[in-house]
Amino acid sequence: MAKVLSRKLSAMTFAPELLAKTVVPSLDLPWEHDAIALRRDFHEHPELGFEEVRSASIVAQRLRALGMEVREGVGKTGVIGLLRGEAGDGPCVLVRADMDALPIEEANDWEWKSGNKGAMHACGHDAHMAIGLSVARLLAEQKATLRGSVKFMFQPAEEGLGGADKMIEDGVLSDPKPDFALALHVWTPIEKGKIGVAAGPVMACADEFRARIIGKGGHGAMPEQTVDAVLMAAHTVVALQSIVSRNVKPLESGVVTVGKIESGTAFNVIPGEAILAGTTRAFSNDVRALLEKRVREIIATMPPVFGGQGELTWITGFPAVVNDAEVVERLKPAFEKVAGEGNVIEFEPTLGAEDMSVVLRQIPGCYFFIGGRNGEIDAIYPHHHPKFNIDESAIILGTNAMVEATKTLLG
Ligand SMILES: [Zn+2]
Ligand SMILES: [Zn+2]
Structure with a gap:
C-alpha cells in the first residue's frame, strides 16, 4: 500500500494542473510545490480520529526518507520523528501537527475534495500535516548547522478524542524530554499573510x-x-x-x-x-x-x-492552551522576519479548545495562528463548516514561521 501511495504522491508533486487553482502568489521552490500537493492529497483522503492509518504511513515514510529516527503507532496512530542536529548539543524542540479529519460531508467541489464519504478536513489538519512534513524537510536539509534536536509529533485525534494524551502516555514527552513545544493552527478568522500570537491563554x-x-x-x-x-x-x-x-x-x-x-x-x-x-x-x-x-x-x-x-x-475535558510569555517574546522577531513588518498581530483568545494544552501544561511553548482567510476564493467559512477552505499561502507561511521559530529556540 505504501508503494502505491508514494507513486501517487510523487505524481502529484510538481503537477502544474493541480496548482492551477492555487492562490499562492509564487511557488518558486520545490518544497513549496510539494507542500501544496501534500495538503491536497491529505485533503482528498481524510481520516477520522485514531483512524489516521494512511496519513500516518505517509508521514512515517517521509520522515524516514529524511533520515530521522521514526516511531509509529504512538498513541494508536501517532508518529514521532526525531531529527538530531549535527552542530553540537542544544535543547530539544517539539513540533506538533495534528492529523485527524471531522465527521462532516464536504460541500466544496474541487478536484481534491474529500473522497471519503462522511469525512472532511474541515479544520485544516490536512494543512498541518503538509506544514509539519515541510518543516521536517527544511530542517533536515539544515541539520549540519542545527544544535540540539527537533522532535516531530504527528498527533491523531485532536478533535475531542484526546490524541495528545494518548501520545503522552506512550512517551512522546520523554527520551529526550522536549525543552520547548510549538504548534500552529491555520485560521480563517485571520486574513492570509498574517500571524496571530499572544502570551498567556489563547484557547479555553x-x-x-x-x-x-x-x-x-x-x-x-x-x-x-x-x-x-x-x-x-x-x-x-x-x-x-x-x-x-x-x-x-x-x-x-x-x-x-x-x-x-x-x-x-x-x-x-x-x-x-x-x-x-x-x-x-x-x-x-x-x-x-x-x-x-x-x-x-x-x-x-x-x-x-x-x-x-x-x-x-x-x-472533565482539555485544559486551556497557555503560551509561555518568555517564549512568545523570543519568537515574535522570528515571525516578523517571515511574515513582514506589521503582519504579526496580537491574537484575540478564542473559547475554542485544543488538546495541545496538555503538552503546553508540561512544556513551555507557543501555539500560534496562521491567517488563512481570503474572500476572493471564498475562504471565509469558520472551522468545522462543510465549505471550510483556506488560502493555501498559509501552508507556505506556516512552514516558514515554524522553521524560524524552531531555529530560534534551538539557539
Ligand atoms: Zn477543529
Ligand atoms: Zn483544528
Whole structure:
C-alpha cells in the first residue's frame, strides 16, 4: 500500500494542473510545490480520529526518507520523528501537527475534495500535516548547522478524542524530554499573510456535562398526574444561562452551552425524562471551577422545584492552551522576519479548545495562528463548516514561521 501511495504522491508533486487553482502568489521552490500537493492529497483522503492509518504511513515514510529516527503507532496512530542536529548539543524542540479529519460531508467541489464519504478536513489538519512534513524537510536539509534536536509529533485525534494524551502516555514527552513545544493552527478568522500570537491563554478549557432530568410521564391532557420533564428541562436551561450573566465576573470569560436536548415521543404525551448535554468553556481555573459548581447546583436543585430529580455526569475535558510569555517574546522577531513588518498581530483568545494544552501544561511553548482567510476564493467559512477552505499561502507561511521559530529556540 505504501508503494502505491508514494507513486501517487510523487505524481502529484510538481503537477502544474493541480496548482492551477492555487492562490499562492509564487511557488518558486520545490518544497513549496510539494507542500501544496501534500495538503491536497491529505485533503482528498481524510481520516477520522485514531483512524489516521494512511496519513500516518505517509508521514512515517517521509520522515524516514529524511533520515530521522521514526516511531509509529504512538498513541494508536501517532508518529514521532526525531531529527538530531549535527552542530553540537542544544535543547530539544517539539513540533506538533495534528492529523485527524471531522465527521462532516464536504460541500466544496474541487478536484481534491474529500473522497471519503462522511469525512472532511474541515479544520485544516490536512494543512498541518503538509506544514509539519515541510518543516521536517527544511530542517533536515539544515541539520549540519542545527544544535540540539527537533522532535516531530504527528498527533491523531485532536478533535475531542484526546490524541495528545494518548501520545503522552506512550512517551512522546520523554527520551529526550522536549525543552520547548510549538504548534500552529491555520485560521480563517485571520486574513492570509498574517500571524496571530499572544502570551498567556489563547484557547479555553472545555468540559462537558450530561444531565438526566427525571419526572413522571403521562397523558398530555392530564398534566396534574405527571411531573413534566420538558418543563423542567426548559427551566433548567434558562437557569443554566444565568451562570455566565450572574455568577461569572463581567471582566472574566466563560461559556455555558446546552447543545442538545432529548425528550418525548409524541405531541400529546408528557414525557417522564429529558436529557440535556452541554459544554462549559473558560480561560482560568477559577472560572472553570465556578462553572462546574453552578452547573452541578442547578441540575441538582432546579428539577426538584417541580417535583422531579436531576442527575449529572461531568466529563472533565482539555485544559486551556497557555503560551509561555518568555517564549512568545523570543519568537515574535522570528515571525516578523517571515511574515513582514506589521503582519504579526496580537491574537484575540478564542473559547475554542485544543488538546495541545496538555503538552503546553508540561512544556513551555507557543501555539500560534496562521491567517488563512481570503474572500476572493471564498475562504471565509469558520472551522468545522462543510465549505471550510483556506488560502493555501498559509501552508507556505506556516512552514516558514515554524522553521524560524524552531531555529530560534534551538539557539
Ligand atoms: Zn477543529
Ligand atoms: Zn483544528
